[in-house]
Amino acid sequence: MAEALGIASALIAIVTATIQTSQTLYDTIQSFRSHQRSVQQLLDELSALKEVLQSLDTHIQIEDDANLASLKTPLLQCRRACADFDTLMTECTKYSGRPRTSFRGWVKVRYMESDIHGFTSMLAGYKSTIAIALGDANLRSATVTIQLLGEYKDMIHSTTQDLEDHLEDINEKLSRLASNNIPSSPAVTTDIDRIQNERDSTEVCLQICAKVQAHIDTMRLRPIPGSPPSQGMSCRDLGHATVMTLSTLDHCKQMIADNVSELHRHQDENKRRLARGTSEISLPTETDIQSLKKELDSTKECLAICNAASQRAVKGIHVLEDMSTGHDGQQLFVSTLGDLFNVKGASTGDRGIQFVGSVSEEALRIFFQSQTKK
Structure with missing residues (x-):
């Protein structure tokens, strides 16, 4: 019991810090007053992330759910990414001598070898993983219909695919950066650590998805007392956190679909520039490499979460x-x-x-x- 309370207390502290950091980044981005579509998408994603984090905070304040301890690494990496990006945006305007509202350099903003779209998609992956784990916790006590369970299973599959794509992208970036033979320096070491952390976190997310899917596969859904035998719980009867899970996962899937073409275009352009050997882009630093490695590890963890979730949506039907x-x-x-x-x-x-x-x-x-x- 004491161990469970220790896990819950530690997780509450991490969730609280992640909520605060994501809100700080939201306020920073909002202060630029930009109407660019990519900036608005980032603000929307940060808002959705905060809502899921608040639902998670409410749940762990009430329930001592040890199964949610696997979210520690993704939460830490999510908080770290928000803090890093907030620092990056502050530095972009610190010495410009111009107000933030006149900032026009969004296209040039780079974080772990990706632009603002890539950062938004990365946050969406963390939001989805947290929502899947939270939804799994609610499924342990709620009765649902076949349709709702099927929708949840589809969303787990979609999130898993997105995380696997993210993991592949990180590996490609690491291979490309390693081929540049960058001299070692404190900045380079920091970048490598950052990338490695992201890779570890992604692997944890994948483990969480796999675990939740395994739970769905083995779960036995209970009929609602006093209701017809074939009736399950309708959407309006579900708790707020369960509804949040489904809605945020669907929002994540729609956002990724909107951004995928631009991400592919951006990646193709970078590959062409690297192949030409021009000076259009600067050589990546060790900090970039470390950031990508951390993102790679984090993506693998997110995929593990999704894979676990996908194994639980078949049995019992x-x-x-x-x-x-x-x-x-x-x-x-x-x-x-x-x-x-x-x-x-x-x-x-x-x-x-x-x-x-x-x-x-x-x-x-x-x-x-x-x-x-x-």
Whole structure:
């Protein structure tokens, strides 16, 4: 019990610090008063991230959920990335002598070999991983419909794919930076550490997704007391955190779809410049390398979280196809474990009875007793 409380206290402190850092970055970006689409997308992502973090904070304040301890690395890396980017934006205007509202250098802003779109997508990956882990915690106590469970499974799959793409991108950047043979220096060492941390964190996120999916695969969903056997909980009956999970994951998927073409264009342009050997871009520093390595590790952790989640969305659902009974026939498909049934086609003859659903053992006993009395 003491260990669980220790984990909860440590996680609360990390979540609180991450909320504060993300809010500081939001305020910094907001102070530029930019109407560029990429800047507005970053502000929207920071706002959504803060909302998910607040839901997580509310949950861990009430529940001693040791399963959420795996979020420690992604949360730390998310906080670190927000702090680094806030410092970067402050330095961009510190010596310019011009007000922030006149800043026009968003295209030139670089963080771990990516532009502002890449940073926004990175935050989206952390937000999605946190939401998946939080949704998994809610699924342990909530009853859901097949449709809602399917949507959750699809979102886990989408997040996993995005994290895997992010991991591949980090590895490519590390290979490209290593080929430049940059002399060692304190700045170079810092960059390598930063990149390594991001890689570790991404791997943790992937582990979390895999763990949550495994939970969905083995879970047994309970029917709502007093409701029809086949009825699950509607969206309006779900807790705020569960609804937040689904909505934020969907928002993440839409944002990534909006940004993917621009990210590919930007990456292709960088590859062309490197191939030409021109001076259009400066050589990466050791700080850039360390940042990419940290992002790579962080992405792997996020993918692990998603992979765990994806393994839990299959089991506990029975698919029944082309069910039929003749005249006066009786057919029952019953589970007392809270399993779900997906019926695809059913027919019965005159005076026939078909019953499909999850019921309690007591309700099933009463049903059979009533049949024997007829």
